[in-house]
Amino acid sequence: MINFELYKVFYLTAKSGSLSKAAKELYITQPSVSHSIKLLEDQLKLQLFARTSKGVELTKEGSILFSYIEQAYNFISLAEEKLHELRTFSSGEIKIGGSDSLCKHYLLPFLESFHDQYPHVQINLVNGTTPEIVKQLKEGKIDIGIVRTPILDEQMQVREGITIQDCFVTGPKYRELALGKVSLADLLKYPIILFSSNSSSRKFVTRLFSDHDLMLEPEIELGSVDLLIEFAKIGFGVSFVTKEFVAKELAEGSLFEVNLDAAIPSTKIGIITLRNMPLSTAAAAFIAKLENPVLG
CATH class of the missing domain: 1.10.10.10 (Winged helix-like DNA-binding domain superfamily/Winged helix DNA-binding domain)
Known part of the structure; x- marks a missing residue:
């Protein structure tokens, strides 16, 4: 040439x-x-x-x-x-994938802080379940995925975020579940409200019951955490949610945590990217903010 x-x-x-x-x-x-x-x-x-x-x-x-x-x-x-x-940082774009609940209850403060610091960087959010987010990353449609761990995929690089604790909550109608100890078997006597079947939280709670030789069959399936919260509040049944995401409702008494006699293991939020794929300057800066929330 x-x-x-x-x-x-x-x-x-x-x-x-x-x-x-x-x-x-x-x-x-x-x-x-x-x-x-x-x-x-x-x-x-x-x-x-x-x-x-x-x-x-x-x-x-x-x-x-x-x-x-x-x-x-x-x-x-x-x-x-x-x-x-x-x-x-006078320009640029970050595409982030995550569930509605993680975007609202976990990402929002970081997004606000990042936007204040780098106002010219465009932020695009893509909603989806964990399998959908992993697929989007592999197809190059997003830069960063925010999911619940574990992620068992060799193509993914996983950085650990905050620890979260799941729990069952209910409204005033079934408040007795917050008073005495309740077994997983007894909980099945109440209407259970869960997230959609392909979500990571749904698979997690299904496995929890399966480990105790119990089959979990929800009476109601919903597509968002906000609906899980509202349905529990108005008495439709018992919802499985992340405790940190309903702290306000628990504090004000519109929701009550079910007093289970079985411990629900805690999990972590994972920040996932495609392994061996270089990140843009903006994406790397955003991940640094997630990994160091105090410094960021």
């Missing part, structure tokens, strides 16, 4: 219409410009410039070449400009 520097000399000479002006912009001598153009013409086996009393002008062949080189030069300049913007 022809040395790209020759095309650069050709472009600046054609743009200015002068060998001396091109030499000045390139910080080389005029004979060096003439030599480069001659070298390019020899390799292409075409005459690109014709000399005039005012300088040089493009031949027909030179004009055709210039139309292509100009586009390439503009794209290279644009790429350099965009990289500068990304490096200085």
Whole structure:
């Protein structure tokens, strides 16, 4: 392939219409410009410039070449400009995938803080279940996934976030469940409200009951944590939720935590990215904020 520097000399000479002006912009001598153009013409086996009393002008062949080189030069300049913007956070975009509940109850404060710090970086949120988020990462549709651990996928790099504790909650109608100890078997006598079957929290609680040789069959399935909370409040049954996400309702007494005699293991929020895939400057900065919430 022809040395790209020759095309650069050709472009600046054609743009200015002068060998001396091109030499000045390139910080080389005029004979060096003439030599480069001659070298390019020899390799292409075409005459690109014709000399005039005012300088040089493009031949027909030179004009055709210039139309292509100009586009390439503009794209290279644009790429350099965009990289500068990304490096200085004057531009950029982060695509983050997560469930509605994690976006609302976990991510929101970090998003607000990040936006205040880097107002020109665009943030796009993509909602989905854990399998959907993993799929989106593998397809390159998002940069970061926020999910519940564990994630057993060798293509994923998992950074651990905060620890969360799940629990069963109910409204005033079944408040007795918050008073005395309740076994998992006794809990099944009440209407159970769970998240959709393909969610990680649903699989987690189903496994919990299965480990005690019990089959968990919900009476109601819902698509959002907000609905799980509201349905429990108004007496539809007992919902399985993340305790940290209903702290306000538990404190004000609109929800009551079921007093189980079995311990529910805690889990962690995972910050996942595609392994061996470099992160943009903005995405790396956002992950750093998630990993160091006090410093961020």
